[in-house]
Amino acid sequence: MGVTLERDIRERFRRSGYTLTSQRKAVLEALGESRGHPSAEDVYLLVKKKNPRVALGTVYQALSVLEEIGVIGAKHWSESPTRYDLNVEPHLDIRCLGCGAVSEIPGVGLGDLEDRLRAATPYEVTHAAVVVEGLCPACRAAG
Amino acid sequence: MGVTLERDIRERFRRSGYTLTSQRKAVLEALGESRGHPSAEDVYLLVKKKNPRVALGTVYQALSVLEEIGVIGAKHWSESPTRYDLNVEPHLDIRCLGCGAVSEIPGVGLGDLEDRLRAATPYEVTHAAVVVEGLCPACRAAG
DNA sequence: CTCGCGAATAGGAACGATTACTGATCACCG
DNA sequence: CGGTGATCAGTAATCGTTCCTATTCGCGAG
Numbered sequence A, B: 001m002g003v004t005l006e007r008d009i010r011e012r013f014r015r016s017g018y019t020l021t022s023q024r025k026a027v028l029e030a031l032g033e034s035r036g037h038p039s040a041e042d043v044y045l046l047v048k049k050k051n052p053r054v055a056l057g058t059v060y061q062a063l064s065v066l067e068e069i070g071v072i073g074a075k076h077w078s079e080s081p082t083r084y085d086l087n088v089e090p091h092l093d094i095r096c097l098g099c100g101a102v103s104e105i106p107g108v109g110l111g112d113l114e115d116r117l118r119a120a121t122p123y124e125v126t127h128a129a130v131v132v133e134g135l136c137p138a139c140r141a142a143g
Numbered sequence C: 001c002t003c004g005c006g007a008a009t010a011g012g013a014a015c016g017a018t019t020a021c022t023g024a025t026c027a028c029c030g
Numbered sequence D: 001c002g003g004t005g006a007t008c009a010g011t012a013a014t015c016g017t018t019c020c021t022a023t024t025c026g027c028g029a030g
Helices: A002-016 A022-033 A040-050 A056-068 A113-120 A137-142 B002-016 B022-033 B040-050 B056-068 B113-120 B137-142
Strands: A073-077 A080-085 A092-096 A102-105 A124-135 B073-077 B080-085 B092-096 B102-105 B124-135
Touching (some): A022 A040, A022 A056, A080 A092, B080 B092
């Protein structure tokens, strides 16, 4: 599993022409370690633990490259920085307006939505995302 | 139609406890006049034409209030400021990665997606949005 | 294995969007 | 009308992100 991932990622780097550097590997590792959907700052702090010399800008650039070659996904929310995710399959994420936590909604896909929207627009669709906001059980209880 | 809208909006203001000021009316008018999905800056410039003394911060605060009481909708994109919209019904908007224009995808709703996600999560869902990115015909032709 | 070159990095400054602050002004109930 | 709490104009500050430049690194050619 780890080896397969590694091989796929190396392949994507080779095809894209980008260099697979230690910093970019570290960013990928940090994303794997973190449970939720970390922000660039979260990733930066994790990477910094092992290599204190990394720059925040490098993390942003690495995340941008990794997203471009299709290894990670990014989602944008109100009142929150961009969150990153190793899951690149179309899926639904929900963010709690109380505590800010982002988690995946398991078992619910986009269905035929992507096909329907491709049929209904003359645009060349490159990317579709669903962002959901609400209150998690704990925050709902806290009022 | 205009009168009905007006009445509904007054009602929403009354119920929420917010004040219906001339600036907030002007922001609503600007949203009605503008064809597409304006940013806060776009709205600010439109409002400023009639009342040059309005402050950008006031426009932001007005947009925030109007969104809170359900009179307008907001959507967040990558590489673009937040765009606002008089259409509060669930619908799909697409943004061109080339020219930045945002437009509605007509005839495509969320379908049963909202029901399915409510059934699949313990969260209290308050808001769901679909953001789509791609290339408009003109930008695709321009390569 | 070593060299050399173009890509990537560290560190920090700059930027754009948005929010926060403060004294003056306004909307609205009585 | 008159008072009062909400809102506003103007501006400073914040936050996430991008940009810049000299230095370092990855990696293919030899």
